[in-house]
Amino acid sequence: xxxxxxxxxxxxxxxxxxxxxxxxxxxxxxxxxxxxxxxxxxxxxxxxxxxxxxxxxxxxxxxxxxxxxxxxxxxxxxxxxxxxxxxxxxxxxxxxxxxxxxxxxxxxxxxxxxxxxxxxxxxxxxxxxxxxxxxxxxxxxxxxxxxxxxxxxxxxxxxxxxxxxxxxxxxxxxxxxxxxxxxxxxxxxxxxxxxxxxxxxxxxxxxxxxxxxxxxxxxxxxxxxxxxxxxxxxxxxxxxxxxxxxxxxxxxxxxxxxxxxxxxxxxxxxxxxxxxxxxxxxxxxxxxxxxxxxxxxxxxxxx
Amino acid sequence: xxxxxxxxxxxxxxxxxxxxxxxxxxxxxxxxxxxxxxxxxxxxxxxxxxxxxxxxxxxxxxxxxxxxxxxxxxxxxxxxxxxxxxxxxxxxxxxxxxxxxxxxxxxxxxxxxxxxxxxxxxxxxxxxxxxxxxxxxxxxxxxxxxxxxxxxxxxxxxxxxxxxxxxxxxxxxxxxxxxxxxxxxxxxxxxxxxxxxxxxxxxxxxxxxxxxxxxxxxxxxxxxxxxxxxxxxxxxxxxxxxxxxxxxxxxxxxxxxxxxxxxxxxxxxxxxxxxxxxxxxxxxxxxxxxxxxxxxxxxxxxxxxxxxxxxxxxxxxxxxxxxxxxxxxxxxxxxxxxxxxxxxxxxxxxxxxxxxxxxxxxxxxxxxxxxxxxxxxxxxxxxxxxxxxxxxxxxxxxxxxxxxxxxxxxxxxxxxxxxxxxxxxxxxxxxxxxxxxxxxxxxxxxxxxxxxxxxxxxxxxxxxxxxxxxxxxxxxxxxxxxxxxxxxxxxxxxxxxxxxxxxxxxxxxxxxxxxxxxxxxxxxxxxxxxxxxxxxxxxxxxxxxxxxxxxxxxxxxxxxxxxxxxxxxxxxxxxxxxxxxxxx
Numbered sequence: 001x002x003x004x005x006x007x008x009x010x011x012x013x014x015x016x017x018x019x020x021x022x023x024x025x026x027x028x029x030x031x032x033x034x035x036x037x038x039x040x041x042x043x044x045x046x047x048x049x050x051x052x053x054x055x056x057x058x059x060x061x062x063x064x065x066x067x068x069x070x071x072x073x074x075x076x077x078x079x080x081x082x083x084x085x086x087x088x089x090x091x092x093x094x095x096x097x098x099x100x101x102x103x104x105x106x107x108x109x110x111x112x113x114x115x116x117x118x119x120x121x122x123x124x125x126x127x128x129x130x131x132x133x134x135x136x137x138x139x140x141x142x143x144x145x146x147x148x149x150x151x152x153x154x155x156x157x158x159x160x161x162x163x164x165x166x167x168x169x170x171x172x173x174x175x176x177x178x179x180x181x182x183x184x185x186x187x188x189x190x191x192x193x194x195x196x197x198x199x200x201x202x203x204x205x206x207x208x209x210x211x212x213x214x215x216x217x218x219x220x221x222x223x224x225x226x227x228x229x230x231x232x233x234x235x236x237x238x239x240x241x242x243x244x245x246x247x248x249x250x251x252x253x254x255x256x257x258x259x260x261x262x263x264x265x266x267x268x269x270x271x272x273x274x275x276x277x278x279x280x281x282x283x284x285x286x287x288x289x290x291x292x293x294x295x296x297x298x299x300x301x302x303x
Numbered sequence: 304x305x306x307x308x309x310x311x312x313x314x315x316x317x318x319x320x321x322x323x324x325x326x327x328x329x330x331x332x333x334x335x336x337x338x339x340x341x342x343x344x345x346x347x348x349x350x351x352x353x354x355x356x357x358x359x360x361x362x363x364x365x366x367x368x369x370x371x372x373x374x375x376x377x378x379x380x381x382x383x384x385x386x387x388x389x390x391x392x393x394x395x396x397x398x399x400x401x402x403x404x405x406x407x408x409x410x411x412x413x414x415x416x417x418x419x420x421x422x423x424x425x426x427x428x429x430x431x432x433x434x435x436x437x438x439x440x441x442x443x444x445x446x447x448x449x450x451x452x453x454x455x456x457x458x459x460x461x462x463x464x465x466x467x468x469x470x471x472x473x474x475x476x477x478x479x480x481x482x483x484x485x486x487x488x489x490x491x492x493x494x495x496x497x498x499x500x501x502x503x504x505x506x507x508x509x510x511x512x513x514x515x516x517x518x519x520x521x522x523x524x525x526x527x528x529x530x531x532x533x534x535x536x537x538x539x540x541x542x543x544x545x546x547x548x549x550x551x552x553x554x555x556x557x558x559x560x561x562x563x564x565x566x567x568x569x570x571x572x573x574x575x576x577x578x579x580x581x582x583x584x585x586x587x588x589x590x591x592x593x594x595x596x597x598x599x600x601x602x603x604x605x606x607x608x609x610x611x612x613x614x615x616x617x618x619x620x621x622x623x624x625x626x627x628x629x630x631x632x633x634x635x636x637x638x639x640x641x642x643x644x645x646x647x648x649x650x651x652x653x654x655x656x657x658x659x660x661x662x663x664x665x666x667x668x669x670x671x672x673x674x675x676x677x678x679x680x681x682x683x684x685x686x687x688x689x690x691x692x693x694x695x696x697x698x699x700x701x702x703x704x705x706x707x708x709x710x711x712x713x714x715x716x717x718x719x720x721x722x723x724x725x726x727x728x729x730x731x732x733x734x735x736x737x738x739x740x741x742x743x744x745x746x747x748x749x750x751x752x753x754x755x756x757x758x759x760x761x762x763x764x765x766x767x768x769x770x771x772x773x774x775x776x777x778x779x780x781x782x783x784x785x786x787x788x789x790x791x792x793x794x795x796x797x798x799x800x801x802x803x804x805x806x807x808x809x810x811x812x813x814x815x816x817x818x819x820x821x822x823x824x825x826x827x828x829x830x831x832x833x834x835x836x837x838x839x840x841x842x843x844x845x846x847x848x849x850x851x852x853x854x855x856x857x858x859x860x861x862x863x864x865x866x867x868x869x870x871x872x873x874x875x876x877x878x879x880x881x882x883x884x885x886x887x
Contacts, residue, residue: 009647009694013737041647041694047853048732048875049692051793053654060650089792096792103653107452156855157868166859191811192854199739200731200754201850202746207815208852233736241744 008076017273058086081153138266140180147221320595334715396435455640479556511535659689726760806857
């Protein structure tokens with residue numbers, strides 16, 4: 001399995017741990033993911049400003065992957081949703097495609113939407129599969145309650161992403177359950193974390209994050225698990241701001257899925273960048289036990 | 304006499320320029336915080352920083368950086384081996400020439416007892432250095448003007464650097480070539496250095512030189528008889544060989560001399576040796592005098608910045624030292640374009656014609672701002688947009704060959720630029736995430752003001768009161784926008800809406816408020832409805848457009864497959880266009 005690895009600008013901005021944990025996990029699982037230096041921002045923030053600039057940004061990335069005949073593997077929900085959306089509309093609207101390709105041609109690039117975009121959760125769940133992954137685990141968690149946060153753009157708009165059932169998704173929960181953790185059911189699970197308006201409308205952003213955190217804590221979660229750098233920033237840095245400015249009870253730390261899985265694959269906390277989280281997640285290791293026979297708790301059907 | 308005078312004048316100009324430049328490192332400032340720090344504090348803190356560093360273990364790190372980054376330029380090599388080769392040739396060749404040729408009086412002449420500029424290895428190395436520089440300059444020209452894929456932007460400073468080096472090298476090689484063939488030069492040398500300069504001796508020597516060593520003598524041409532040549536050889540070995548290796552070793556100069564050999568007499572007639580000598584040293588002195596004001600200052604500022612940024616603890620450094628460092632950084636930029644090549648959002652330049660989107664093109668504006676110059680409204684708008692159209696991924700910093708912390712420069716400049724009265728719509732996008740993180744989402748005036756300003760500007764400052772007042776009439780706007788929306792990829796599905804209100808009920812923003820209309824203006828279902836009825840003032844006056852998360856709950860729940868979230872994106876884009884042009 002070989003991919004062009006697409007990290008997110010937000011990872012580069014301040015989430016070294018998502019970089020390191022992803023590389024470590026991919027290496028352990030024997031997935032080759034090339035860092036293509038030419039990749040640029042997927043264009044997500046540009047969409048608020050200029051539609052064409054947004055399309056051009058993602059089209060360029062698709063063209064770069066296409067040139068190397070590689071599919072894109074991304075670790076960010078927003079990048080995933082955007083790359084898939086652009087890939088879709090360029091196929092549908094030939095006039096737009098021609099315009100974009102005229103600009104790309106100046107660099108010797110061309111986009112035919114041939115490169116597929118995959119999210120790391122998709123590759124882990126669909127391409128490798130739970131059974132195969134289970135065989136690779138060295139340890140599993142015990143008595144650990146995880147609030148699984150899907151994030152928005154991996155599920156919606158479902159006609160574009162086609163990752164999972166948008167109203168009753170299971171895949172991320174199954175991946176979490178695989179590690180032996182118990183994915184709790186919580187009401188606001190599928191809500192947006194509020195990151196898109198962080199820095200724009202902080203009150204709204206913090207309101208939304210706070211609601212989710214309260215609900216997850218009520219459901220008994222020990223940690224949040226996310227699959228997107230924006231969500232991780234929100235639940236790590238913005239939660240810290242919420243605690244600082246609004247006061248709050250105990251924080252609910254968040255970690256990215258590759259960190260959760262990585263621990264069970266036997267990778268070290270250093271490889272997974274665990275010390276770089278603002279709200280500490282080091283404590284999750286106390287839930288690690290020997291690998292249990294059946295792979296841990298059964299997956300609770302999320303509701 | 305003229306030589307000494309011009310040397311001293313250019314040296315004086317160079318030193319004065321350097322002093323002035325260094326003073327600007329403590330006087331200029333970028334950023335609101337830096338503005339508050341007096342120059343005296345900047346100088347004192349810098350001195351303190353330098354002393355503590357030099358007398359600490361950090362000096363070992365400085366040495367390592369000096370070898371790896373300054374001499375070997377490892378950063379550049381990792382990023383772009385072509386650019387590394389180009390620079391190593393120029394810099395290596397130039398250093399060789401500067402130390403062993405230009406400053407030979409202080410180096411080679413002292414170290415090597417039998418030094419003469421025309422003896423090997425010095426003779427060959429001089430030409431090697433010049434050829435290295437010229438080769439590097441050719442690579443530079445290719446890179447800047449010919450390469451198809453990525454051509455960095457080139458300005459007057461870049462051209463000057465290439466031209467002054469070319470002038471020095473070319474004049475030097477031409478001078479060499481001219482001196483090799485000049486009959487007058489040869490004659491003078493023979494008369495000065497032969498123990499017994501009688502005509503017979505000179506003729507034999509000249510014959511030997513013409514046959515073997517490339518000299519030209521009018522009236523003395525081959526074929527020569529072997530006795531004359533043998534005599535000449537003996538004279539050469541006794542009087543000349545000590546100082547003269549075969550001129551063929553001056554590869555470049557010798558090649559030139561072959562080209563101009565047929566015109567040797569004209570060379571003397573036109574006084575070329577003297578002219579070229581003057582051109583050569585004047586070019587060198589011009590380069591020296593102008594150095595502090597040109598791109599060549601990077602020979603000092605580049606290493607300085609590389610070393611500072613390796614040992615400076617950016618979290619604990621004082622604001623004064625951070626401010627000073629930024630001024631040195633601005634002078635270390637060599638406009639190589641590596642940052643622009645790797646910039647994550649440079650792709651937007653393909654659609655938005657603002658050069659300041661490119662990191663390398665932001666630097667000149669920042670220099671002007673730091674110097675306290677007043678920018679024109681257009682320049683301000685341009686640099687402001689460029690500063691905020693940035694994903695803050697920090698790739699620019701990682702690839703900069705001199706290690707400038709570019710993102711920190713953008714952050715410092717942003718706040719001082721955005722206080723001017725031009726609203727910045729890019730603030731209302733996820734580009735603001737980093738700004739929020741840097742400020743800690745603290746809601747302070749300084750932080751909120753530009754946000755509130757642009758929110759007001761983009762909504763036309765209209766209040767929702769009149770819309771919520773059911774007694775006041777609604778305004779029906781022009782139809783042009785309606786047809787635009789019907790044709791647009793993002794918005795065309797609006798006409799399928801049957802106002803079931805599911806979208807607004809699914810919206811987490813709407814559900815965050817007890818009285819949503821008061822906070823967000825029109826709710827999603829109302830926005831869609833208002834499109835069909837052309838209530839543009841209500842639509843673009845709604846904060847909902849900018850509070851929208853783009854989470855797609857609305858679109859996912861819509862029973863009619865109306866692409867609600869996409870429509871809101873289209874409305875956002877139009878709102879920004881309308882900020883500058885109401886007729887859109």
